[in-house]
Amino acid sequence: MTLSQAQVVNRSLSSLKNIYRSEDLPVTAMDKGIIPYPHNTGEKPSKGMSFDLSSVTFLYPGTQKTSPSLNAVSLKIQAGQLVVIVGANGSGKSTLIRILSRLYDPSSGTVHIDGRPSAEYIVSDLHEATALLSQDSQLYPLSLRENIGLGYHAKVGDGSLVEQAAEQGGATEFISKLKDGMDTILEPMIKPFEMNLYNKKSHFLYKEMEALRKKIDISGGERQKVVAARSFMRFQSGKIKFVAVDEPSSALDAEAEHKLFENLIKVRDGKTLVFVTHRFGHLTKYADQIICMKDGAICESGSHDELMIKQGEYAKLYEIQASAFAQ
Ligand SMILES: Nc1ncnc2c1ncn2[C@@H]1O[C@H](COP(=O)(O)OP(=O)(O)OP(=O)(O)O)[C@@H](O)[C@H]1O
Ligand SMILES: [Mg+2]
Structure with missing residues (x-):
C-alpha cells in the first residue's frame, strides 16, 4: 500500500469512528455508579426524570x-x-444543561436524580x-434515512418509523425535494474509489463514482431538522x-422552530422537558417553571x-422579545 492509500484508509476509519461516537460528548462525569437507571422498573410508569x-x-x-460558570445553583x-x-x-444555561444531562459533575454541591445522588x-x-438536542450535533456521511434512523x-x-421521525423533525418537505429523497448521501466518501478508478472512464464503477461526486449540500436549518428528526427517532426506544x-x-426560521417545539411538546408524555431558547414567547404558556439565569x-x-408581576430580569427579557415581535 502506498502512503497516500494508507492515508485514505486512515481517514475513512476515522470517519467511521465518528459514526460510532455519535453520542460521544465531552463527558467528564465520574463513572463509578452501579445502580441501573431507571431504578423503579416494575412500579407504575415514570412520569420523567x-x-x-x-x-x-x-x-x-x-x-x-x-x-465559576455556575455559582451556588439550587x-x-x-x-x-x-x-x-x-x-x-x-449566563450558564448550557452549563446547567450539561450538569442535568450528567455530562459534567459539579465542582461542589449535589445533584439528586429521582431522589438519589446522581x-x-x-x-x-x-x-x-x-435526549440532548443542541447545536453541536453532526451529520454523518450516510444517507439521510440512516442519519435519522x-x-x-x-x-x-423500519421505513415508516424513520418517515414519522422525519415528519416530526420538520425534515419531510425539504427531503421530498431532493432527487434521491431519503437516500441522499450528504458527504459521500469517494476517495477510496477515486484512487482506484482514476482515469478509468470505461470501468463499470466509474459512473457510480461520478454520481456520488455530485455532492449535495443542505442549509444549516435543514441540517438542524435532520438532527431533530434523529432525536424523535430516539424517542421510539421508549x-x-x-x-x-x-x-x-x-x-431555523421562527415558524420551523415553533413547529419543532410543538412537536416535542406533543410527545412529552413520560418525559421531563427542559428548553433553553432566546425565543421563548410561545413556550411560556406551557412552562411549569421558568428559570432565569x-x-x-x-x-x-x-x-x-x-x-411578570415581579418586573425583574425575566420581565425585561420578555418585553424585549415581545417588542421585537410587535415590530
Ligand atoms: N468549554 C468551556 N470551557 C471554559 N469555559 C466555558 C466553556 N463553556 C462555557 N464556558 C464559560 O462558562 C460561562 C457560561 O457559559 P454557557 O455556555 O453555560 O452560557 P450560556 O448561557 O449557554 O450562553 P449562550 O446564550 O451564549 O449559549 C461563560 O462565561 C463561558 O465563557
Ligand atoms: Mg448556551
Whole structure:
C-alpha cells in the first residue's frame, strides 16, 4: 500500500469512528455508579426524570476565568415538568444543561436524580434515558434515512418509523425535494474509489463514482431538522425520560422552530422537558417553571405570571422579545 492509500484508509476509519461516537460528548462525569437507571422498573410508569440540585457550583477545568460558570445553583424539577431556562449569553444555561444531562459533575454541591445522588447511577444508563438536542450535533456521511434512523439503531431499517421521525423533525418537505429523497448521501466518501478508478472512464464503477461526486449540500436549518428528526427517532426506544433542548434551532426560521417545539411538546408524555431558547414567547404558556439565569446564578424562577408581576430580569427579557415581535 502506498502512503497516500494508507492515508485514505486512515481517514475513512476515522470517519467511521465518528459514526460510532455519535453520542460521544465531552463527558467528564465520574463513572463509578452501579445502580441501573431507571431504578423503579416494575412500579407504575415514570412520569420523567426528576432533579434536585443543591448549591451546585461548576468551574470549567483549566479555564482562565476566575468566577465559576455556575455559582451556588439550587433548583428542583419535578418528573414530567416543562421548564424553560432563559438568560443572556454566557449566563450558564448550557452549563446547567450539561450538569442535568450528567455530562459534567459539579465542582461542589449535589445533584439528586429521582431522589438519589446522581453519581450512584450507571452513567451510560442516565445517558440512554436522556435526549440532548443542541447545536453541536453532526451529520454523518450516510444517507439521510440512516442519519435519522441512527437515533434508534435497532429500528434503522423500519421505513415508516424513520418517515414519522422525519415528519416530526420538520425534515419531510425539504427531503421530498431532493432527487434521491431519503437516500441522499450528504458527504459521500469517494476517495477510496477515486484512487482506484482514476482515469478509468470505461470501468463499470466509474459512473457510480461520478454520481456520488455530485455532492449535495443542505442549509444549516435543514441540517438542524435532520438532527431533530434523529432525536424523535430516539424517542421510539421508549427509554427517554429527560429531553434537554439547548437552542438546537438557531438556524431555523421562527415558524420551523415553533413547529419543532410543538412537536416535542406533543410527545412529552413520560418525559421531563427542559428548553433553553432566546425565543421563548410561545413556550411560556406551557412552562411549569421558568428559570432565569444571570452570571452563573439563578436570579429568578417561577411561573410566567409570577415573574411578570415581579418586573425583574425575566420581565425585561420578555418585553424585549415581545417588542421585537410587535415590530
Ligand atoms: N468549554 C468551556 N470551557 C471554559 N469555559 C466555558 C466553556 N463553556 C462555557 N464556558 C464559560 O462558562 C460561562 C457560561 O457559559 P454557557 O455556555 O453555560 O452560557 P450560556 O448561557 O449557554 O450562553 P449562550 O446564550 O451564549 O449559549 C461563560 O462565561 C463561558 O465563557
Ligand atoms: Mg448556551
